[in-house]
Amino acid sequence: METVILGAGATGLVLALRRSLRGDHVTLIEKETLPGGLAAGFEVEGTWLEKFYHHIFTSDKAIIQLISDLGLGDKLEWFSPVTASMVKDSIYRLDSALSVLQFPPISIINRLRMGAAIAALKLTANNAYYEKTTAEAWLNRWMGRAAADSVWNPLLRGKFGDYAPEVSLAWFWARVHDRSAKLGYVRGGFQLVYNRLEQVIQAMGTKIEYQTTAQKIREGKNKKLIIETSKGTITADKVISTLSTAITLQLLPTLPAFHRKYAAVNALGAHCLILALQQKVLPNSIYWLNITDTSMPFLAAVEHTNMVPANDYKGSVLLYLGNYLPMEHPIMHMDKEEILKLYLPALQRINPAIDSSWIRQSWSFAAPFAQPVVTCSFKNQIPPHKTPIKNVFLANMFQVYPHDRGQNYAIAMADTVANMLD
Numbered sequence: 521m522e523t524v525i526l527g528a529g530a531t532g533l534v535l536a537l538r539r540s541l542r543g544d545h546v547t548l549i550e551k552e553t554l555p556g557g558l559a560a561g562f563e564v565e566g567t568w569l570e571k572f573y574h575h576i577f578t579s580d581k582a583i584i585q586l587i588s589d590l591g592l593g594d595k596l597e598w599f600s601p602v603t604a605s606m607v608k609d610s611i612y613r614l615d616s617a618l619s620v621l622q623f624p625p626i627s628i629i630n631r632l633r634m635g636a637a638i639a640a641l642k643l644t645a646n647n648a649y650y651e652k653t654t655a656e657a658w659l660n661r662w663m664g665r666a667a668a669d670s671v672w673n674p675l676l677r678g679k680f681g682d683y684a685p686e687v688s689l690a691w692f693w694a695r696v697h698d699r700s701a702k703l704g705y706v707r708g709g710f711q712l713v714y715n716r717l718e719q720v721i722q723a724m725g726t727k728i729e730y731q732t733t734a735q736k737i738r739e740g741k742n743k744k745l746i747i748e749t750s751k752g753t754i755t756a757d758k759v760i761s762t763l764s765t766a767i768t769l770q771l772l773p774t775l776p777a778f779h780r781k782y783a784a785v786n787a788l789g790a791h792c793l794i795l796a797l798q799q800k801v802l803p804n805s806i807y808w809l810n811i812t813d814t815s816m817p818f819l820a821a822v823e824h825t826n827m828v829p830a831n832d833y834k835g836s837v838l839l840y841l842g843n844y845l846p847m848e849h850p851i852m853h854m855d856k857e858e859i860l861k862l863y864l865p866a867l868q869r870i871n872p873a874i875d876s877s878w879i880r881q882s883w884s885f886a887a888p889f890a891q892p893v894v895t896c897s898f899k900n901q902i903p904p905h906k907t908p909i910k911n912v913f914l915a916n917m918f919q920v921y922p923h924d925r926g927q928n929y930a931i932a933m934a935d936t937v938a939n940m941l942d
């Protein structure tokens with residue numbers, strides 16, 4: 521069977537592996553120059569670094585198993601880095617029950633309410649009530665307005681902008697419930713996992729066409745599917761698209777009812793400015809700093825080298841300044857010098873000593889359709905893996921609900937969809 525898979529991110533690569541193991545002749549079509557998709561890296565001082573900050577959690581069983589199966593288990597290391605929040609120009613640790621109880625911006629009663637609400641989400645299963653309630657309404661009610669407004673509501677607002685009041689509690693529940701304090705990282709970069717997968721599937725006969733953009737999928741003669749790409753056409757018996765639903769719908773023949781139902785889901789783009797610096801920026805070796813002040817031009821400052829030693833990058837301190845933005849937002853399209861000009865004064869609010877002489881190098885990365893907006897109606901708008909076009913399948917991050925997108929869920933979904941093709 522000739523199987524064409526669109527996209528060589530985590531989902532596409534694992535689908536290629538599973539289908540090759542079943543004897544399919546697989547071709548992967550990928551518009552970029554290397555595997556890994558949103559989790560792909562670039563080289564900093566000879567070591568891969570993700571374009572967007574990445575780590576995994578102890579609950580991420582599918583990716584932990586895959587890393588081990590690929591013989592990279594010895595590279596997966598676990599860290600307990602510090603997470604903190606910036607509230608009105610002050611920085612407070614907020615990553616454990618104890619730190620919640622000591623969280624200065626709110627009263628002791630509100631700290632107890634914050635702790636109880638988070639514990640409730642951690643200890644309960646997702647349910648119909650969570651699915652029809654918004655995160656904001658639930659937090660305001662059960663955590664109390666003062667506690668919710670100190671951190672969580674501004675973070676929802678920072679991440680989802682005007683969509684924030686519509687975000688489902690089920691999405692927020694999954695973020696709290698699925699995540700561990702311990703964070704896993706593949707020393708040398710997650711790119712090592714994707715490079716190894718590429719090696720394995722190529723050895724099994726999978727062809728990977730890089731720098732090739734899928735442009736159309738149509739039905740041909742004798743039940744064959746024709747995939748038009750920027751480099752010509754390919755014929756297949758089955759096609760699996762791992763591209764976002766909106767992009768996949770543009771490739772398929774017009775399916776009015778399917779388009780109406782599934783194209784309406786909103787999504788945001790992701791942007792990261794990465795700085796390589798000569799010294800540490802965040803105080804107290806903080807790895808992850810949530811910014812709750814919406815006047816700041818970025819949502820999170822992530823000092824990667826406060827988790828992974830800077831020695832891995834010849835001593836460079838690596839800092840991500842991350843944002844989720846509408847895809848048409850100027851930052852998604854500005855050049856890195858302009859963005860740096862905008863971000864540097866904000867960075868000086870975090871560390872007044874920093875100036876441009878600290879910065880050795882910088883990079884800017886933007887990705888469209890990087891964060892689905894999970895509202896209470898989202899569940900009914902998850903497209904099925906089988907599309908109305910026979911033998912065309914869909915497997916993407918819009919289908920891992922209620923979990924937030926993540927490599928683990930991409931890999932688990934790839935296993936499910938691979939089984940559906942038999």
Ligand SMILES: Cc1cc2nc3c(=O)[nH]c(=O)nc-3n(C[C@H](O)[C@H](O)[C@H](O)COP(=O)(O)OP(=O)(O)OC[C@H]3O[C@@H](n4cnc5c(N)ncnc54)[C@H](O)[C@@H]3O)c2cc1C
Pocket residue numbers: 526527528529530531532549550551552556557558559572573574575576732733734735762763767790791842887890891915916917925926927928930
């Ligand atoms: C800012 C950010 C932070 C994240 N942090 C984490 C984290 O800490 N831990 C974690 O586990 N996950 C994290 N994720 C999520 C994780 O990266 C994704 O869930 C996962 O990589 C999705 O894999 P995928 O293969 O489904 O999709 P993608 O990685 O999006 O792969 C799709 C592929 O299709 C290609 N493509 C697109 N259009 C075309 C076309 N027309 N023709 C051919 N190819 C095309 C793309 O280039 C891409 O390679 C993060 C994501 C973002 C954006």
